[in-house]
Amino acid sequence: MRDLRKYSRQTTARLVIGFVALLFLIGLGLIYMIYGREGAAFGFVCLLAALAPLGLIWLVLRLLEWIVQRANSE
Numbered sequence: 001m002r003d004l005r006k007y008s009r010q011t012t013a014r015l016v017i018g019f020v021a022l023l024f025l026i027g028l029g030l031i032y033m034i035y036g037r038e039g040a041a042f043g044f045v046c047l048l049a050a051l052a053p054l055g056l057i058w059l060v061l062r063l064l065e066w067i068v069q070r071a072n073s074e
Contacts, residue, residue, distance in 0.1 A: 023047065 024047060032040035
């Protein structure tokens with residue numbers, strides 16, 4: 001029997017990883033081609049700064065999920 005929640009979680013994770021990879025590779029590649037190495041470095045810093053709040057939200061949600069699962073198992 002298939003676990004559809006696991007499949008959904010796995011598919012979502014792959015889509016997010018693919019999007020971020022495309023964003024960094026293509027986005028920074030174009031910035032590098034147009035503005036050079038310094039522009040690409042600044043673009044990298046800006047992308048990391050933009051993704052930081054999303055990463056923090058994801059961590060908080062994972063922590064809450066862990067707390068709820070632990071409370072339900074007891």
